[in-house]
Amino acid sequence: MKYLRLKKAKEITSVLKSGKRLHEKTLTLVYFPSEATAMAVCVGKKFGGSVQRNRIKRLLREAFRGYLPLLTPCKVLLIPKKKEAYFYGEFSRDIGKLLEKERLIERRTG
RNA sequence: CGAGCGGACUACGCGGCCGCGGCGUGCGAAAGCACGGUGAGGAAAGUCCGGGCAUCGCAGGGCAGGACGCCUGAUAACGUCAGGUGAAGGCGACUUCAAGGAAAGUGCAACAGAAAUAGACAACCGCCCCGUCCUUAUGGGCAGGUGCGGAUAAGGUGGAAAGGCGAGGCAAGAGCUCACCGACGGGACGGUAACGCCCCGUGCCAUGUAAACCCCGUCCGAUGCAAGUUUGGGAUCUCUCCACAUAGGGUUGCCCGCCCGGGGAGAUCCGCGAAUAACGCUCGAGCCUAUCGGUGACGGUAGGCCUAGAUAAAUGGCCGCGCCAGACAGAACCCGGCUUACAGGUCCGUCUCGGAUC
RNA sequence: GGCCUUGUGGUCAAGCGGUUAAGACGGCGCCCUCUCACGGCGCAAUCCCGGGUUCGAUUCCCGGCAAGGUCA
Numbered sequence: 001m002k003y004l005r006l007k008k009a010k011e012i013t014s015v016l017k018s019g020k021r022l023h024e025k026t027l028t029l030v031y032f033p034s035e036a037t038a039m040a041v042c043v044g045k046k047f048g049g050s051v052q053r054n055r056i057k058r059l060l061r062e063a064f065r066g067y068l069p070l071l072t073p074c075k076v077l078l079i080p081k082k083k084e085a086y087f088y089g090e091f092s093r094d095i096g097k098l099l100e101k102e103r104l105i106e107r108r109t110g
Numbered sequence: 111c112g113a114g115c116g117g118a119c120u121a122c123g124c125g126g127c128c129g130c131g132g133c134g135u136g137c138g139a140a141a142g143c144a145c146g147g148u149g150a151g152g153a154a155a156g157u158c159c160g161g162g163c164a165u166c167g168c169a170g171g172g173c174a175g176g177a178c179g180c181c182u183g184a185u186a187a188c189g190u191c192a193g194g195u196g197a198a199g200g201c202g203a204c205u206u207c208a209a210g211g212a213a214a215g216u217g218c219a220a221c222a223g224a225a226a227u228a229g230a231c232a233a234c235c236g237c238c239c240c241g242u243c244c245u246u247a248u249g250g251g252c253a254g255g256u257g258c259g260g261a262u263a264a265g266g267u268g269g270a271a272a273g274g275c276g277a278g279g280c281a282a283g284a285g286c287u288c289a290c291c292g293a294c295g296g297g298a299c300g301g302u303a304a305c306g307c308c309c310c311g312u313g314c315c316a317u318g319u320a321a322a323c324c325c326c327g328u329c330c331g332a333u334g335c336a337a338g339u340u341u342g343g344g345a346u347c348u349c350u351c352c353a354c355a356u357a358g359g360g361u362u363g364c365c366c367g368c369c370c371g372g373g374g375a376g377a378u379c380c381g382c383g384a385a386u387a388a389c390g391c392u393c394g395a396g397c398c399u400a401u402c403g404g405u406g407a408c409g410g411u412a413g414g415c416c417u418a419g420a421u422a423a424a425u426g427g428c429c430g431c432g433c434c435a436g437a438c439a440g441a442a443c444c445c446g447g448c449u450u451a452c453a454g455g456u457c458c459g460u461c462u463c464g465g466a467u468c
Numbered sequence: 469g470g471c472c473u474u475g476u477g478g479u480c481a482a483g484c485g486g487u488u489a490a491g492a493c494g495g496c497g498c499c500c501u502c503u504c505a506c507g508g509c510g511c512a513a514u515c516c517c518g519g520g521u522u523c524g525a526u527u528c529c530c531g532g533c534a535a536g537g538u539c540a
Contacts, residue, residue: 007422050440058426
């Protein structure tokens with residue numbers, strides 16, 4: 001299951017403007033319904049050097065990938081919150097909570 | 111055995127499942143799918159130097175500006191490296207050093223101190239003069255002088271005070287004289303050289319600062335892959351700037367020289383991806399092994415290898431084992447260095463010092 | 469990725485190698501006043517950090533760190 005990447009500044013700003021924002025402890029999720037699923041992560045300089053930033057991006061992508069087969073198509077923006085340390089488990093749990101809340105995924109039976 | 115010194119290397123590993131960026135092959139109209147193989151560092155970092163490469167100048171000169179600075183070598187080049195010299199530090203192995211010139215000139219040296227680059231003052235000594243005391247007198251003592259001469263040793267300071275220390279000498283003193291040390295000049299020898307060492311001579315010939323200006327020597331055109339190349343179209347109209355030349359524009363900060371006849375902005379129509387697409391973009395001063403030359407940096411020869419090329423930007427997640435933890439940190443045109451960050455581990459040495467034993 | 473700039477009390481800042489490191493706003497304490505304001509006096513600085521040159525460094529040199537600007 002593949003997903004597209006949100007690349008262009010226009011698209012990202014349009015999602016930021018007209019999308020719906022949801023907050024959890026570790027991150028902010030912005031989404032806007034669409035025909036194809038597309039995702040972008042947003043990690044600024046304040047999160048540290050390139051090693052730190054790359055790590056956060058990878059964790060977010062991996063966590064998002066877990067919910068991909070069950071997802072109704074939409075454009076998604078993931079923005080982490082600054083913390084001492086970052087874990088895959090936390091990101092995955094919070095994304096799951098938010099997506100379930102908005103009924104963007106089918107409730108898993110397991 | 112303990113404490114060190116110098117050098118080299120490594121940077122979690124293995125297995126399973128899921129996933130990511132290029133590449134190759136196959137299938138497919140395409141999106142894509144399958145398989146194979148590949149995929150971050152010693153610093154990829156800071157951007158501090160040096161190159162390659164590209165564009166501009168048409169590749170000329172001068173000034174200004176900048177960098178470097180013991181010697182010899184290595185190198186494409188360097189502010190780098192190697193070997194040596196000198197100085198400083200350490201018992202030692204060894205380490206550190208922007209290490210030319212202060213008699214080319216200029217500047218600065220607070221406070222303190224009599225005085226800061228050099229004259230004076232106070233103090234010292236002799237002569238002369240005057241006062242006073244002792245003495246018959248000669249002579250002597252004490253205190254002094256707008257006087258003359260000698261002379262810079264001592265003077266609480268200070269980073270620095272006119273070579274140092276000792277002896278002689280003198281009215282008092284002074285390289286005035288002598289020995290030793292230092293400095294300067296000359297010569298012989300060794301070394302490619304920096305320099306070393308020895309001999310002779312000169313009483314000594316001028317504080318520090320050049321990471322102050324500067325002088326001497328060597329080197330430097332500017333801009334940087336967001337460089338730059340290709341596609342990025344065509345037509346019409348309007349406005350505006352400058353000009354027919356001692357002007358204007360371009361050219362490196364300036365001058366000379368050289369080059370140019372137009373430049374800029376907006377609107378409409380066909381067209382439409384314009385922070386875009388492709389190239390640049392990875393085979394290169396490349397890496398590995400052997401061998402030869404060299405003390406070494408490095409170079410020669412032979413054989414083998416192909417080893418990231420992304421562009422909102424690829425290495426991750428989960429599980430198991432090794433003991434549970436595993437540093438600093440992520441390529442963005444490419445190389446050579448320097449500097450800075452860094453958990454742990456491994457290896458080497460006719461290495462050094464101390465202790466014990468034989 | 470490249471090229472630049474700047475770091476001085478809480479804030480804005482001056483500072484030609486020798487200063488008690490100016491000044492303004494703000495803060496705190498005291499005086500003045502019945503009280504407040506105004507006014508007066510005083511206090512508060514690791515000169516971003518670490519080395520070096522120098523007798524002496526906020527200033528000069530080297531290396532870090534942080535903040536900011538710029539390119540199409």
